[in-house]
Amino acid sequence: MSFKSLLVHALPGEASRLRIEAATALAIRLDALLIGLGAEAIPPIATGDPYGFGTGQWIPLLYEQQTRNLEAAHSAFATQSKGARTEWRSVGDLPTPAMARVARAVDLIVTGGPAGTGDIYNTVSTSELLLSSGRPMLVVPPHGGRLDPRRVMVAWKDTREARRAVSDALSFMHMADEILIVALGDREDQDALTAQTNDVAGMIARHSMAKPRTHVAVSGGDDVQTDLLAQADRMDADLIVSGAYGHSRAYEWVLGGVTRHLLHACERFVFLSH
Template sequence: MFASILVHAEPDAEASPRLACAAAVAERFDAVLVGVGAELLQSTGVADPFGMLAMQWQEVMRQRLEDNLMAAEQAFRRHAGNLRTDWRSFYQAPTEALCHTARAADLIVAGGAPLSGADYWRQADTAELVIRAGRPVLVAPPAHRTFHGDRILVAWKDTREARRAVADAMPFLKRAEAIVVMEVCDEDQAHAAESHTAEVVAHLKRHGVAASAKVMVEADDRAGAEINIQARAMAADLIVAGCYGHSRMREWVMGGVSNSLIRAPEQFVLLSH
């Protein structure tokens, strides 16, 4: 059960899908919605021997930061409506603030905005949250849509991260109407994959969760595409996956399922590390 949902609120409209998703999940589980407003004051980067220009610039930017945090809280409360809430503001980089606040949450909602031109001072890094926060992260796609979680695709790989993701997703899985556990693998791994997915389905059944197994034979570089194809085919709006079974650097340079699910999510994605 999720008793508390954590989300980073920003004043920009691009954060709206994330806030709407967090509010929907909090309502679904009758959870407290914890909102974090966080922004870090940037250094001037200006050569000023007398310090006057730097002082003026700092004062302007400090006021802007205060205005942004106030607007972020207003956006948070608009989406929260009548939900039980807890609001916190930090003069801190958002990723750091969320990682620290995660001690008070069961689930973090991130994403919901294009990642191009991400601003460290104002925006949270979803990949860093997954790795460092110690909590599952629900990534909202940039396109605004309503979260349901009624049909779920479990993107299975026989790794620690995938096992953790299934356990973390159990509150969603117990409420879902249809679940497919799918592994994408090379042809010589198909027999093992059938065994893996069947055991996961049996494990879920012992928890009162009905699911079916599926194995797709495809090259590694097609795994992300196949996951999205299957999710669309079964009308799933939630994908559950382990994150960064390989090193993050290798995923970033060479691409990978984790990378594609974070940077270009087509559905809601629950990730665990």
């Protein structure tokens, strides 16, 4: 697919600068529209106040602060996204569900950068957004940067999520000079993994991109994420493409170990589809 519209969450000041700058550079490169969303919710406040300051007096102050924060987020987005075609949206709501709703208007969500506060009232939960938005996600590494996907590594697993990720990421693979498909698994599965990666390589090659290489090796348990990242280091990958594995369990979004690591601890750009 061709990415013609991107979505990024904006916060006041410097909090989201690296993420917005990465999204801006990508939007300019793709000639895509960049939608910035300011979203912040007011935390519930207790009805009792031991100091005698009534709830009714707090509420207007909280709404005024929310308005100021959203205006500051807009100002930061306008400054940090110069050069791109942009659109601004603002809503007084929890950022994660707000982003998931606005995702209907875009092809790709850009998230990541420095870790947020973990406060659900002003910070996006990347794992929940990934599993609920229905859109692929590009995760910016903690140090920021500009994506130049010359070397792309596909972390292959024969699942619906991985098949979708490969298809969704073809636009980036069109830009690549080198594509490596990596499959890791038990010793008895090596022949099957070889057949699978050859199929994926053939599918990618039919889109007139760089001829993909494959790498199949024995690995299991906690070694999988270590071995995947070692392969990414060896090829100096600019982008890792992976399916995102997870589900909702009661009120908690639960990710697989590899997905969780790629989402929160990887030092490279990561493209994920669920």
